[in-house]
Amino acid sequence: MHVPDGFINAPVSVAAGAVAASAVAVSLRGARRELDERTAPLAGLVAAFIFAVQMLNFPVAAGTSGHLLGGALAAILVGPYTGVLCVSVVLLMQGILFADGGLTALGVNITNMAVVTVVVAYAVFRGLLRLLPAGRRSVTVAAFAGALLSVPGAAVMFTLFYALGGTTDVPIGKVFTAMTGVHVLIGIGEAVITAATVGAVIAVRPDLVHGARGLAVPLKLRVDGRLVDAPAAPAAPVPAAARSTRPLWISGLVTALVLAGFVSYYASSSPDGLEKVAADQGIDAKAREHAAADSPLADYSVKDVSDARLSGGLAGIIGVGGTVLVGTGVFWAVRRRRADDLTAAATAAPSAH
Template identity: 60%
Template sequence: MHVPDGFLNAPVSVATGAVAAAAVAVSLRGARRELAGAAAHHGAERTAPLAGLVAAFVFAVQMLNFPVGAGTSGHLMGGALAAILVGPYTGVLALSVVLLMQALLFADGGLTALGTNITLIGVVTVVASYAVFRALVRVLPRRRGSVTAAAFVSALLSVPAAAAVFTGLYALGGTAEVPLGKVLTAMLGVHTLIGVGEALITTATVGAVLAVRPDLVYAARGLARPLVLRSGPVATPGAGPVPQAATTSTTTSTTTSTTTSGTTSGTDGPAEAPAPATRPASARKVWAGGLAATLLCAGVVSFYASGAPDGLERVAGEYGISTEEEEHGLAGSPLADYGIASIADERLSGGLAGVIGAGTTLAAGTGVLVVASRRRNARATAGAAAAPAADGGAGRAESDTGRTPAGNA
């Protein structure tokens, strides 16, 4: 649902631009908190690259239009996926970077409509999906299956929510006279079908990350159970049978997962050796796997994407909205329409363009989030440094005022 130039008049375009700018500003502050919280789980130096990878992955999967019937296709919006994986504020920033790269490099989504697209795809889908997601996980059992179930429902509903908001914006500033009731019905119908595809992609991706590193999923924090060790006395050869009362094993929860010797001592005696546990994949391996999947989608699978018009294009063509579409200001750019103009081979042209776009989005998204996380870390460091100095000064003042001369004792 990339809105082109010309669909909305100037006042509405300016208003959505202001909404988008405000949302990005608020998200910069919120993303610092989310990234700082993620750093407490798996290291500050890894949080921004992982979030940047989410932006690149959304860019790549958005190239994969899938058919939804009646000569119509749809593609991932990514609001629910980004919000669940990296948090709602970071998700808004990631999607904003994606939309900016698409508009500037590939002439996808209008320049004057950039604020509208960020509002619809980067804000509405994130807010709607995350609100539904949080409401569901509060009533569902606290387990991983609840995360994927909530992800499915929230992703499904986020797409028609964005379609409804677009129709509302068109009612305020549409450039063509159209039957708004019919447009709303058509937009909700086709985008509900697209929402099913969105839900499947989101659930599959979230489930894959949960399977290897649930701690990397923002929305799954706090669902991991502590390691349970069962400890009890160990029978010594020749020492006779172990008393029945002592054979009852006790369950001890601990926050540590391994020891150097492979066994752990509990308060009730030497512990039994725990069963071998599968070591979770490192964040670096998860990042590498995600990057490989991103490049595969952008460089190879994108060639097989559906060429049918997406939901907005179909409805706009059916009801005469597309007659007001204006040519993109960067329509002649080297990567316009997700291809390299100088390469005749369509497969190679599209594949290279997709890889370039994914790489650029990864670099831009990581850069934005690194800046956000470093500003947060710098403020935290400055505050920590100022606190001891203030405490020391107060301590000296208190000592000076409380000192009693020896002659007066």
């Protein structure tokens, strides 16, 4: 759903940029509460994984494909504020290095693919967790539902942007029907990928899944016919291997590299949902060439490498590596800012007398 330059006029693009910048600013502050020394590097990995999986377009209908948006996955794994930042980092890397998503449309894309998907997915996810019995299965089910609804939610937001600032004269009803129809199908793929990934991480390290925190249910004992909380057992020492996030980080990075560097070659070559709707309805009549169209990595291929498999694979590996470096740098900076804030608060607190 990467919106190119020229679909939305300048005033609405600027307004969307202001909304996106505000959302990122709020998320930078909120992420300070979500990130710690363990989750900061994992957030960078989540961004790189989303980049990799977005290269894997899957067929959804005749001549149409879809790909992961990633807002639901990021929000559930590392938190909603950090999730907005994860997807924003991916979109920035894609727009600057790979000419994917217009630079003047960056605000539109961040609002659609980062903000709206996270807000919709996390609201649905949290609402369902209040209704479902506590447990890992409920987290996976809620993740599936949140991801499923987040994609048509983003499609509706694009339709709103088009209604306010579309550069072509296409009836808004046609745009709405076409966008929501195809993106409901794409949402099914999003839901499957999100639920499978969340379930896999919960199976090995539930303590690192933001959306799975608080799953433990207090043990109940029946005393005189009444259920009461059992006394808390002494906490067992946690082995160093269990505390370390290195095995998960390495396995996640290897998976992302394999997906982007090798599996992406077999992705569907059909246009994605927005591209198909734009071509069918004439929305793309005034699309402009990307400012980075001459980038050495434009269109996810390495310039001057003639072999398509090698060119695409190298571009994917470079993208994953660049995204994990930039993302990890951003999240470590946010984490460090939180530590500085805590230190400042502690030194400013009046001493007890």
